[in-house]
Amino acid sequence: MxxxxxxxxxxxxxxxxxxxxxxxxxxxxxxxxxxxxxxxxxxxxxxxxxxxxxxxxxxxxxxxxxxxxxxxxxxxxxxxxxxxxxxxxxxxxxxxxxxxxxxxxxxxxxxxxxxxxxxxxxxxxxxxTEELRAVVARADALTAEHRRLKDELAETNSGVLALYVQLDERDAQLRKAHGQTLRELEDALRPAPLEVDGLELAVHYAPAGTDAPTGGDLYDWFVLPDGTVHITVVDALGHGVTSTRGALNVTHAVRTLALEGHHLQSIVARTDEILLPFDRSVMATVLLARIDPATGELWVANGSHPPALLTRGDGTARYLEARGRGIGFPMPGSDRLLTEKMAPGDLLLLYTDGLTESRRDPVEGEKRLIEAAYEHLHAPIEEIPGAIADDMHTVILHPDDTLALAVRVRS
Missing domain, CATH: 3.30.565 (Heat Shock Protein 90)
Known part of the structure; x- marks a missing residue:
């Protein structure tokens, strides 16, 4: 040397x-x-x-x-x-x-x-000249990649999303008059019911008000090629159709990344990178869960979202705290990937903050949520999310969109 x-x-x-x-x-x-x-x-x-x-x-x-x-x-x-x-x-x-x-x-x-x-x-x-050509080639590659992602997002969000943006620009009286139509469109945004051997799944959604039956609380679930079940819960900032657009962008980007085989912990940060060039205003919390129906293995990644609640078949319960920062937040991403093992009879509850903060005290809300989950632990799965929401909303001081999604391992 x-x-x-x-x-x-x-x-x-x-x-x-x-x-x-x-x-x-x-x-x-x-x-x-x-x-x-x-x-x-x-x-x-x-x-x-x-x-x-x-x-x-x-x-x-x-x-x-x-x-x-x-x-x-x-x-x-x-x-x-x-x-x-x-x-x-x-x-x-x-x-x-x-x-x-x-x-x-x-x-x-x-x-x-x-x-x-x-x-x-x-x-x-x-x-x-050689250096300039390298710079141009790199810029062309980035431009092509941005164009490809933009085209994919535009195709995914066409149709229903375009109608939602138009409806958002109308006044409150018109939105209220067409409330039933909006509810039907809101249902169309939800993924189809999922039937998976070894698991029971159900969901409950309620908007903050009847004049805006859609909002930023969305979910997605699907089976990956390896047989595991992927679940996404998103809460985009704001209410109404505008927040629905941001939540749709997030769920579609997450689905694409998951199907491409990206590691679960990296998806929150990667989603932020994809959406930043196209929608700088979107801010959303994200909770990602991956479940293996054959073994009960559970993986959780989190971006500023309320923690999932795992209630065991024996009635014990705890929150799965996987810290991170959401889409549009500084340094977005999940700090770690939390792993658990679900046994037959165990109930996993994923939700948005409208479920626990209706009385403006999230700590008190989390305590009541454990009690509600225990109360309905052995009920038919299709009844559990709605019954828990009813228990949590006996008093509403802070109305908000509410989503509750339940997953139980079959006994």
Missing amino acids: TTRTIGCDTADGLSRAVRRIARDHALDPGVRGRLVLSVAAVAEPALSAAGHTSLSWTFQCEDEDRSGLLTLALGLDAPVALPSAETAAGLPLPADAVTEREVVWRLPAAPAPDAPADGPAPDDAALV
Whole structure:
């Protein structure tokens, strides 16, 4: 491992030197272009002040195929302040370290050839063109991916969603007059009943008011190719048709990711990435559950949503606390994947906050929910969600859309 150092007196000379070093070590043209821009940006104050910088580089071979690590250090001898760690991290290619006298980049690379290759070496203009082509190709790939996702979401949300947006723009009197029609459309948004050997499933939904029978509380359930059952519960911010649109976007994106085989814990964060370019206003809490009917294995991921309640066949109960942040929140995603084992007779309850916060005290609501789940633990599954909602809403100080979904392992 040998360290080489050269002095550079001009920005053009420094850029050419960095470009040739990166080329000799087979860096990707896109990475090479970012490295040249970053080194030039850091060196500019020193070149302006003293007209000189130093450039050092070292290659360390790490494995048998001779790939390794290229360390490139820009020394700033001029009396100028070095960039802060935060500034260095914001460069086109973030620096890996800022010491007292230099800024350092470390990059996976190949060793430089011992001798020049046959034929003339590419001139600087050819290398710049190659870097620009790499940037354009990357931009084209991102544009194509965004267009594909946009087309998929547009196709999924056509029809009923377009009608919902139109209805939302009408006044409250018209929405109330067509309340029955809206209820039928709301039912059309729900997935078909799910019949799965080994499991019993049922759901209850009630809007906050009769003039807006749809809202941001939605659910989705389906069987994955491996036989496990996936369940999504979404609570989008707001009420009425506008929040329905956001909740639909979330459930459709989650379904797509789940069917593509993405890991359950990653789906909340990935959904936020997909929706951000198309709907920056959507904010939604999300609860994801995956159940294996054959074994009773249960996996739960959470994005700011109220925790699922698991009531055992013997009457004991506890909330499954899997913390995370929802769609549209800062740093969205589930912090961990919670796992449990459900036994015959166990009841899993997934719900939205309208179930537990009707009296404006969520802690008190969670205590009452445990009592209600125990009270109806052995009732027919199709009666359980509605019966629990009735018990929880004997007093309503804070009306809200309410969804309750029950899953029980067959005895």
